[in-house]
Amino acid sequence: MTATKKQLLPTExxxxxxxxxxNLILDIRGQQVMLDRDLANLYGVDxxxxxxxxxxxxxxxxxxxxxxxxxLERDKLVTNCDRLQMLKHSNVNPFVFTEQGVAMLSxxxxxxxxxxxxIQIMDxxxxxxxxxxxxxxxxxLQPHGDADQRTVAKNALVEYNNLIFGS
Numbered sequence: 052m053t054a055t056k057k058q059l060l061p062t063e064x065x066x067x068x069x070x071x072x073x074n075l076i077l078d079i080r081g082q083q084v085m086l087d088r089d090l091a092n093l094y095g096v097d098x099x100x101x102x103x104x105x106x107x108x109x110x111x112x113x114x115x116x117x118x119x120x121x122x123l124e125r126d127k128l129v130t131n132c133d134r135l136q137m138l139k140h141s142n143v144n145p146f147v148f149t150e151q152g153v154a155m156l157s158x159x160x161x162x163x164x165x166x167x168x169x170i171q172i173m174d175x176x177x178x179x180x181x182x183x184x185x186x187x188x189x190x191x192l193q194p195h196g197d198a199d200q201r202t203v204a205k206n207a208l209v210e211y212n213n214l215i216f217g218s
Contacts, residue, residue, distance in 0.1 A: 120144045
C-alpha cells in the first residue's frame with residue numbers, strides 16, 4: 052500500500068482562501084518567504100520531489116529566489132511556530148522561496164495545478180504587501196516629537212487596525 056501526499060488544494064476547481072496562504076508566509080531575513088514543505092503541500096507533491104525539481108533547474112533559482120535556512124533561523128521558527136515542531140529534529144534545514152521563487156516554481160513543476168496554486172500564492176503575497184503598505188504609512192505619519200515610543204506604537208496599531216478592519 053502506498054501513501055499519497057495530502058494536498059491542501061485537492062482539485063483544480065477548489066480555491067484556497069488567500070488568508071490561509073497568507074498564514075504560511077513568513078518574514079525571514081527581511082523578506083516574505085514560504086517554506087519548501089508548505090509549498091509542497093500546496094502543490095500536492097512531496098518536499099523531496101519539489102526540491103529535486105528545483106535542483107534539476109537550479110539556474111532558475113538564484114539565492115534571491117530561494118535560500119536555505121541557517122540552524123539559528125530554523126531554531127527560531129521551531130520556537131515560534133508550533134506547526135513547525137517537526138523541524139526540530141530534522142537533520143536538513145528547510146529551503147524557503149521568495150515570491151519570485153514561487154513564480155518560478157510553476158515553470159518547473161509544469162502542471163495545471165502548479166499554475167493555479169502559484170496564482171493563488173501570488174495573490175496572497177500581493178495581499179500581504181497591501182496589508183503592509185498602510186501599516187508603514189501609519190508609522191511614518193505618526194508624530195515623533197516628545198511622545199514616548201509606546202504611545203507612538205499604540206497609536207500606529209490603532210490606526211492600522213482602523214485601516215484594515217474599519218472602525
